[in-house]
Amino acid sequence: MNKALDVKITDLKERYTSGVLKYRQMGYWEPEYEPKDTDILAVFRITPQDGVDPVEAAAAVAGESSTATWTVVWTDRLTDSEYYRAKAYRVDPVPGSPDQYFAYIAYDLDLFEEGSIANLTASIIGNVFGFKPLKALRLEDMRIPPHYLKTFQGPATGIVAERERMNLYGRPILGATMKPKLGLSGRNYGRVVYEALKGGLDFTKDDENINSQPFMHWRDRYLYCMEGVSKAEAETGEVKGTYLNVTAGTMEEMYERAEFARDLGSVIIMIDLVIGYTAIQSMAKWARRNDMILHLHRAGHGTYTRQRNHGISFRVIAKWMRMAGVDHIHAGTVVGKLEGDPNVIRGVYDTCREIHVPQNMQHGIFFDQPWASLKKMMPVASGGIHAGQMHQLLHYLGEDVVLQFGGGTIGHPMGIQAGATANRVALECMVKARNEGRDIWNEGEEILTAAARWCQPLRAALDTWKDVSFNYASTDSVDVLPTPTAS
Amino acid sequence: MKITQGQFSFLPDLNDEEIKKQIEYGLDQGWSIAVEHTDDPHPRNTYWSMWGTPMFDLRDPAGVMMELNACRKEFPNDYIKVLAFDSNKGFETIRMSFMVQRPADEPGFELVRSEGPGRTVHYTLRSYATGRPPGGRYSPAAAP
Numbered sequence: 339m340n341k342a343l344d345v346k347i348t349d350l351k352e353r354y355t356s357g358v359l360k361y362r363q364m365g366y367w368e369p370e371y372e373p374k375d376t377d378i379l380a381v382f383r384i385t386p387q388d389g390v391d392p393v394e395a396a397a398a399v400a401g402e403s404s405t406a407t408w409t410v411v412w413t414d415r416l417t418d419s420e421y422y423r424a425k426a427y428r429v430d431p432v433p434g435s436p437d438q439y440f441a442y443i444a445y446d447l448d449l450f451e452e453g454s455i456a457n458l459t460a461s462i463i464g465n466v467f468g469f470k471p472l473k474a475l476r477l478e479d480m481r482i483p484p485h486y487l488k489t490f491q492g493p494a495t496g497i498v499a500e501r502e503r504m505n506l507y508g509r510p511i512l513g514a515t516m517k518p519k520l521g522l523s524g525r526n527y528g529r530v531v532y533e534a535l536k537g538g539l540d541f542t543k544d545d546e547n548i549n550s551q552p553f554m555h556w557r558d559r560y561l562y563c564m565e566g567v568s569k570a571e572a573e574t575g576e577v578k579g580t581y582l583n584v585t586a587g588t589m590e591e592m593y594e595r596a597e598f599a600r601d602l603g604s605v606i607i608m609i610d611l612v613i614g615y616t617a618i619q620s621m622a623k624w625a626r627r628n629d630m631i632l633h634l635h636r637a638g639h640g641t642y643t644r645q646r647n648h649g650i651s652f653r654v655i656a657k658w659m660r661m662a663g664v665d666h667i668h669a670g671t672v673v674g675k676l677e678g679d680p681n682v683i684r685g686v687y688d689t690c691r692e693i694h695v696p697q698n699m700q701h702g703i704f705f706d707q708p709w710a711s712l713k714k715m716m717p718v719a720s721g722g723i724h725a726g727q728m729h730q731l732l733h734y735l736g737e738d739v740v741l742q743f744g745g746g747t748i749g750h751p752m753g754i755q756a757g758a759t760a761n762r763v764a765l766e767c768m769v770k771a772r773n774e775g776r777d778i779w780n781e782g783e784e785i786l787t788a789a790a791r792w793c794q795p796l797r798a799a800l801d802t803w804k805d806v807s808f809n810y811a812s813t814d815s816v817d818v819l820p821t822p823t824a825s
Numbered sequence: 826m827k828i829t830q831g832q833f834s835f836l837p838d839l840n841d842e843e844i845k846k847q848i849e850y851g852l853d854q855g856w857s858i859a860v861e862h863t864d865d866p867h868p869r870n871t872y873w874s875m876w877g878t879p880m881f882d883l884r885d886p887a888g889v890m891m892e893l894n895a896c897r898k899e900f901p902n903d904y905i906k907v908l909a910f911d912s913n914k915g916f917e918t919i920r921m922s923f924m925v926q927r928p929a930d931e932p933g934f935e936l937v938r939s940e941g942p943g944r945t946v947h948y949t950l951r952s953y954a955t956g957r958p959p960g961g962r963y964s965p966a967a968a969p
Contacts, residue, residue: 775850
């Protein structure tokens with residue numbers, strides 16, 4: 339029997355003879371397949387081992403992320419196996435990278451449990467990522483159909499309700515992460531919170547690794563922080579908040595901390611990405627039940643999002659987190675110290691904030707993504723940004739964003755309050771100028787300099803950080819296809 | 826103290842020309858402008874008194890300024906803010922909010938602490954002005 343290696347075997351007797359077949363022969367490559375509206379679509383960047391045909395590699399990814407194992411099993415015949423098989427339906431070479439390909443795969447809705455990121459990801463990024471015939475594999479983007487989206491809660495609060503609760507409109511929100519990250523006592527920590535909020539910030543934030551260490555246990559931190567928040571509210575007449583990190587070793591401890599934060603009157607709590615998808619979904623449900631804004635720090639993502647050839651693109655993580663139900667997500671600054679190509683960041687911000695994200699290959703968005711009324715998630719820009727970049731930040735990131743100046747507030751030569759005031763004045767004068775029709779991209783420095791004439795703290799901030807910029811090449815930029823076509 | 830609610834409270838008070846430009850921006854976005862005032866500026870006093878409904882059909886900034894001036898004339902000692910309402914899907918909320926008048930003297934808020942078990946404290950913000958009845962809270966005659 340002379341089997342053609344590159345086509346699906348349709349004769350069932352032949353198909354189910356014991357032994358090993360190519361994934362293509364098994365039916366995981368369906369170039370004629372028209373994805374259904376209800377299908378979950380994924381596009382992977384595959385780097386096959388030398389000598390492995392890209393189509394066979396794509397079929398293998400479809401197989402290993404759905405029903406296949408390495409050999410033929412007769413038990414497939416007890417099922418409607420055709421239906422459950424994921425189908426690779428398109429393979430495109432990656433421009434400029436001769437060994438890499440974009441593989442498009444369609445998954446039927448029935449392959450996934452409703453409302454479970456854990457179940458979705460166990461397939462999509464499960465065993466398949468260790469599969470030997472591939473040198474590397476990266477999940478570039480996904481299309482989640484409304485049918486599946488609607489089984490998720492989505493952001494507990496969302497941008498609109500967050501702003502209404504904070505009584506804060508028309509400008510980006512201002513925050514700062516407390517520094518030093520580790521070592522401050524509860525009392526000293528609350529001092530930094532108070533000074534920053536009183537000086538003009540809306541939010542302060544625990545850092546990702548502030549949980550409950552020997553130098554400061556969580557209860558102590560929460561009590562002192564809320565004293566700082568309340569005092570700053572009384573002295574400014576504004577609503578303020580501090581992200582109390584409830585990350586802990588077990589769900590029980592996280593719930594205990596979240597409840598304590600709620601009982602003290604905090605409007606916001608935070609969790610770290612490293613707690614895992616299921617814990618995140620649980621905390622999102624808790625946050626919805628308790629009218630709490632839920633901030634997510636993306637600790638850990640850099641281990642798998644940065645390299646273009648292997649891992650998961652951050653826009654996919656952002657998509658999963660909007661489904662999982664967090665309200666804030668760190669999403670890049672473009673101009674700061676952390677990874678961030680402007681086009682990639684734009685794709686991530688759109689994924690957070692838009693109600694419908696159209697395909698845009700330039701931004702790394704491979705598919706139209708309707709959001710089916712899941713609330714909008716507030717992106718957070720944090721890491722190496724300062725008042726002197728305000729025009730660039732507003733230009734790149736827009737209005738619905740939390741701008742977090744940690745060092746850029748606390749490191750101010752005149753003190754923390756002055757640092758906060760510098761940021762607030764820089765922000766307000768830039769928004770005002772933009773609304774007045776000025777070209778902030780080109781006149782930004784001029785606008786800041788003018789405000790610094792009457793605002794000494796802004797003058798000092800501009801002088802201190804004027805030469806600070808982080809101009810490094812991005813490791814994660816988009817490889818644009820020469821002829822994008824609708825999926 | 827100066828209450829710093831609103832999107833421009835850290836800047837010097839906006840003059841009428843500057844207020845008009847902001848209104849123009851809001852109208853250009855397709856939003857509807859509203860004027861609200863209060864003598865109870867607690868940060869969680871959501872519902873200030875409306876100076877009429879949002880001006881859905883008024884697209885001329887000069888017209889909005891007339892309404893604002895009428896409000897100022899009637900409530901010279903109140904806080905007054907200008908808001909912009911966006912009716913578009915995905916927003917359907919306020920998109921701008923900035924203060925355009927404040928009383929000459931702003932006494933601010935007392936932070937009332939009520940101590941509970943386990944070192945917990947429940948905090949209440951109490952305006953020094955709202956101890957007096959509405960209408961006379963910020964008028965010069967009401968000053969002690």
